[in-house]
Amino acid sequence: MSPTFYFAIVGTNDSPLYEAEFGVRRDENKHLNQFIAHAALDLVDDAQFMSNSCYLKTVDRYNEWNVSAYVTPSNVRLMLLHENKAEDSIKGFFTDCHELYLKTLLNPFYEPNAPIQAQAFDTKVQALARKYLL
Amino acid sequence: MAKQYRSIGEEVWKNKVEKVNAELFIFTYGSLVVQLIKDYEDYHSVNKQLDKLGYNIGVRLIDDILSRTNLEKCKDMRETAEVISKIGFRMFLNIAPSVSAWSADSKEFSLILDDNPLNDFCELPPRAVQGGLWYSNVLCGVVRGALEMVGLLVKVEFVRDVVRGDEVSEIRVRLEKVLDEEVPVGDD
Amino acid sequence: MAIHSVFIINKAGGLIYNRDYSTNIAKLSSNEALILAGTFHGIHALASRISPVSRSEGGKDTGIQTIDTANFRIHCYQTATGIKFIAVTDPSYMQLSDVLARMYGLYSDYALKNPFHNLEMPVRSELFDTKLQQLIQSS
Numbered sequence: 001m002s003p004t005f006y007f008a009i010v011g012t013n014d015s016p017l018y019e020a021e022f023g024v025r026r027d028e029n030k031h032l033n034q035f036i037a038h039a040a041l042d043l044v045d046d047a048q049f050m051s052n053s054c055y056l057k058t059v060d061r062y063n064e065w066n067v068s069a070y071v072t073p074s075n076v077r078l079m080l081l082h083e084n085k086a087e088d089s090i091k092g093f094f095t096d097c098h099e100l101y102l103k104t105l106l107n108p109f110y111e112p113n114a115p116i117q118a119q120a121f122d123t124k125v126q127a128l129a130r131k132y133l134l
Numbered sequence: 135m136a137k138q139y140r141s142i143g144e145e146v147w148k149n150k151v152e153k154v155n156a157e158l159f160i161f162t163y164g165s166l167v168v169q170l171i172k173d174y175e176d177y178h179s180v181n182k183q184l185d186k187l188g189y190n191i192g193v194r195l196i197d198d199i200l201s202r203t204n205l206e207k208c209k210d211m212r213e214t215a216e217v218i219s220k221i222g223f224r225m226f227l228n229i230a231p232s233v234s235a236w237s238a239d240s241k242e243f244s245l246i247l248d249d250n251p252l253n254d255f256c257e258l259p260p261r262a263v264q265g266g267l268w269y270s271n272v273l274c275g276v277v278r279g280a281l282e283m284v285g286l287l288v289k290v291e292f293v294r295d296v297v298r299g300d301e302v303s304e305i306r307v308r309l310e311k312v313l314d315e316e317v318p319v320g321d322d
Numbered sequence: 323m324a325i326h327s328v329f330i331i332n333k334a335g336g337l338i339y340n341r342d343y344s345t346n347i348a349k350l351s352s353n354e355a356l357i358l359a360g361t362f363h364g365i366h367a368l369a370s371r372i373s374p375v376s377r378s379e380g381g382k383d384t385g386i387q388t389i390d391t392a393n394f395r396i397h398c399y400q401t402a403t404g405i406k407f408i409a410v411t412d413p414s415y416m417q418l419s420d421v422l423a424r425m426y427g428l429y430s431d432y433a434l435k436n437p438f439h440n441l442e443m444p445v446r447s448e449l450f451d452t453k454l455q456q457l458i459q460s461s
Contacts, residue, residue: 107256108161108164108165108255108256109164109259118257194430198430198431198434198435200402200403201401201423201429202430204423205402284402284403
């Protein structure tokens with residue numbers, strides 16, 4: 001069975017900036033994904049003080065899901081729900097996504113903490129997912 | 135002739151102008167445009183304001199160019215276009231737009247900007263594209279202001295822009311009138 | 323010092339700057355200086371029109387570049403934007419256009435780049451005063 005991923009970027013005020021699913025879609029999980037990611041935010045807050053790096057590895061588990069997180073210095077959180085473990089590739093994925101997010105921030109028309117609607121961003125994230133995760 | 139302008143432009147760029155950090159410049163311009171949009175809430179007014187800003191810059195910059203280059207007076211519009219591209223744009227933005235699409239009467243031409251530093255990082259939201267925003271409209275004002283100071287009244291406008299999804303960025307310049315500024319008042 | 327005084331005239335013929343750099347020269351009242359600027363502007367424009375060469379070529383002459391008297395010489399440098407830089411020197415000064423061109427550079431740097439400076443208006447900038455003084459003294 002091919003793996004499934006759920007990826008979300010959460011702004012500094014806990015609002016979702018971006019969401020995406022990669023791999024096989026399972027509709028029954030749709031709302032659950034958001035829920036799991038949101039529930040893990042508190043654990044991210046705790047975990048970020050235990051580590052020097054942005055990549056916090058797996059911060060939470062829920063049934064078959066692992067929740068990995070990456071916190072930018074500006075406290076924007078990148079969350080990834082995944083079933084299998086592959087720390088190196090997830091780290092690579094996060095780092096590149098962080099860079100993409102920074103490029104979005106450079107656009108004068110993008111307001112910090114606003115949902116990211118640019119089609120180009122979505123395309124690039126999907127490409128990164130194919131590169132690292134699928 | 136064109137080659138000579140190119141080397142003058144490059145010489146000035148290399149030795150005679152102070153440089154600033156490009157990102158600082160781009161962000162300053164970007165936040166200026168976005169703030170204008172917030173304040174005016176209408177893209178056509180924003181275009182107009184950018185053009186005015188540019189005009190105020192242009193009327194001053196022209197003396198900067200002339201005092202650093204020792205140029206002769208241009209004989210015709212074709213020469214003027216070369217100077218704008220090879221010296222003007224080179225000196226301040228380190229680009230040299232190509233001059234093309236001359237009208238039959240040699241009064242109208244296009245500047246094709248292959249690379250416009252102002253556009254870096256910029257992605258226009260769809261409503262700005264629909265609203266008719268020309269993001270780099272300040273450049274039109276600069277060209278208009280600079281040429282007015284040497285007695286050339288021109289109409290300058292963007293007709294295409296890559297941030298709006300066009301293939302290239304194109305500024306159209308049309309000579310409307312040549313001013314003869316040397317006649318003393320009351321002489322006629 | 324061989325440069326006695328400097329005038330800058332805008333494209334409308336208005337005096338926007340004048341300074342004396344030696345005590346030898348007769349002081350002009352501000353009104354006289356304005357009249358001098360206006361008059362010079364006028365004859366400069368006329369001179370560029372009576373050129374015999376320009377008619378046939380369809381172009382225009384550069385106008386007056388120097389005026390000589392027994393005791394001094396007036397040098398004029400006009401920019402493409404119509405600003406005139408004028409200096410009064412000893413007659414021994416044959417060529418002053420490079421100094422005047424550098425004056426133009428100072429004007430564009432210290433007057434025009436000040437956002438609070440209005441075009442066509444008198445130059446009031448201490449920095450410009452000092453830089454110009456240095457230039458005059460070094461030449």
